[in-house]
Amino acid sequence: MYETILLPTDGSAGADDATTRGLDLARVADATVHILSVVDTSVQPAGLDDADAETLRQQQEARCRAATDRIVEQANDSGLECVDHIRQGVPYETILAYAAEQDIDLVVMGSHGRTGAERARFGSTTERVITLGDVPVMSVPLGDTADVRAGYGLYDEIVVATDGSDDAEAAAENGIEIAERYGADIHAIYVVDTAIYDLEDAPRSIVGLLKEGGRQATAAVAAEARERNLPAETNVLRGRPDEEIIRFADGVDADLIVLGSRGRGAAPDRLLGSVAARAIEHAEIPVLTR
Numbered sequence: 001m002y003e004t005i006l007l008p009t010d011g012s013a014g015a016d017d018a019t020t021r022g023l024d025l026a027r028v029a030d031a032t033v034h035i036l037s038v039v040d041t042s043v044q045p046a047g048l049d050d051a052d053a054e055t056l057r058q059q060q061e062a063r064c065r066a067a068t069d070r071i072v073e074q075a076n077d078s079g080l081e082c083v084d085h086i087r088q089g090v091p092y093e094t095i096l097a098y099a100a101e102q103d104i105d106l107v108v109m110g111s112h113g114r115t116g117a118e119r120a121r122f123g124s125t126t127e128r129v130i131t132l133g134d135v136p137v138m139s140v141p142l143g144d145t146a147d148v149r150a151g152y153g154l155y156d157e158i159v160v161a162t163d164g165s166d167d168a169e170a171a172a173e174n175g176i177e178i179a180e181r182y183g184a185d186i187h188a189i190y191v192v193d194t195a196i197y198d199l200e201d202a203p204r205s206i207v208g209l210l211k212e213g214g215r216q217a218t219a220a221v222a223a224e225a226r227e228r229n230l231p232a233e234t235n236v237l238r239g240r241p242d243e244e245i246i247r248f249a250d251g252v253d254a255d256l257i258v259l260g261s262r263g264r265g266a267a268p269d270r271l272l273g274s275v276a277a278r279a280i281e282h283a284e285i286p287v288l289t290r
Contacts, residue, residue: 002026004105005106005108006095006099006135007022008037010067013142016110018109021154022108023074025181026080031105032082033081034104035068038087095107095109095133109129109137110126110142111139130289139280144286155179156184156185157187158178159254159257160186161258161275162188162189162218162220163190163260169260171289172188175256176228180228185232188219188222189218190213191241194239245257255285256285258289260273261289
C-alpha cells in the first residue's frame, strides 16, 4: 500500500519528530521517501522593499535546504530511496499539490510546525492538509519519543477507532496495513457518544441499536485484521469519543491511534471532525487519519 511517503519539513522540532516515524515506515514498506520543504510566501512582512524581500526569501530557502539535506542524509544512511524538493507557496497548498502530483500514499508530518508550539490547537498546516486532502496523514505529536533502534517493534499495539463511516473504514485499512508490516495487535473500538445521546433517558431500543452498530463496525475491522493473521479484539465504549479513544489507547499502551477525519456527523463542507481534531491535539502518540 505504501510505495511513496511524503515528509514535509520546515526544520522545526515537530517536523524532526515526524521524520523518525516516516523513515522507519519507509524502511519496512520499502517505499520511496519524498522530502518537501516550502518557502512560505504567505508570511512576508508588509512594507519590505524588493531587496529586503529577496534577502528574506533567500534566508528562508537556506533554512529549507538545511532541513531537507538533514533528512536526505538520514534516509541515505538507512539505505532508502529518496527525492527532495524545495518549492515556494502557501505550505498546505503546496503539500497537497505535491501529494496529488506525485501520487503520494501517506503523508507523515508533525502536529506542530515552526509556529505551532504556541497554539492551543495543533498546527494549522497539518490541520488543513488533513481537512482538504484525500491522502492519509500520520500526525506526530511534538516531543514524540520514537526510537528506530526498536526495529520492528515501533508499533506493537494499534487502536483503530471506527464509527462505520467511509472515512473510518478507509483509515482502518491504513492502520491494518501498518499493523501487518510491524506485526502489531489491533484494538478495534467504537464509542457511543454520550454527548449526543443521553443514555439514561434514551429508549432501550435506541441504546441497543447504537451498541449493535458499534459491534458490527468493530467486528468488520477485526475480521479484516484476522484475515491477515493479526491478533484483534473489539470493544464498545461509552463517553465522549475523543476522551475515550485516548483513555483506551493509554490503557493498552498503544503506539498509534487510527480514525476517520470526518465521521458520520461531519459537516458537508469537509471541516475536520471534532473527534479527530481533539484526538490529534491531545494524544501523546501519533494519530493516523484518512
